[in-house]
Amino acid sequence: MSSTKQQAVIGAAIALFAQRGLAGTTMEAVATKAKVSKRTLYKYYSNKEQLFDGVVDLLIERIRPLQDNPFCMQTPIKEQLQKLADVALRLTQDKDYLTLSRIILIESLRSKKRAAMLDERFKHCEQGIKEWFEEAHSKGALKDIAPDTAAVVFFGGLKELAFWEQLIAWKPPVDKAKLDALVELSSKMFVQPPLK
Secondary structure, three states, X not given: OOHHHHHHHHHHHHHHHHHHHHHHOOHHHHHHHHOOOHHXXXXXXXXXXXXXXXXXXXXXXXXXHHHOOOOOOOOOHHHHHHHHHHHHHHHHOOHHHHHHHHHHHHHHHHOHHHHHHHHHHHOOOOHHHXXXXXXXXXXXXXXXXXXXXXXXXXXXXXXXXXXXXXXXXXXXXXXXXXXXXXXHHHHHHHEOOOOO
């Protein structure tokens, strides 16, 4: 399948999964919406589960930038927290990311087996943020707070402020002032003040 056809298939699958759910979407409907033959579709995706896996892969790829933020002793902590927050915020401003997240959430609620599979697929997606806090802690840059707890509080605050309401309540993206306030609070909560 050419990349153009594959993009059309994945785009069609996303639109139909978002509208009808996995159970209500047929391979025939995907082929029709993507304007490819059923034979072409089945050549690369033998069933809806494989197609759904392709959608999951796309979401994981969008989350990947959260992994690429190593701790740096030479850069002020507040600046690094701002960068982590900005990366997460960019995701919540991406309509495709929110659509994909809604599909994944709904399908997780419909099937315990699928929820377990998705949990396995996504459990490493936030690892970059955890590693940042672990490294900052090991270098003495954080207050005496367990780094895994600090990571959960920081990222949980981001998700509460800039993800869940956008995902579930269809609210507009959070403004930068609120994000900056979260970063400021996090800096005060976690960051070791410089020695005098």
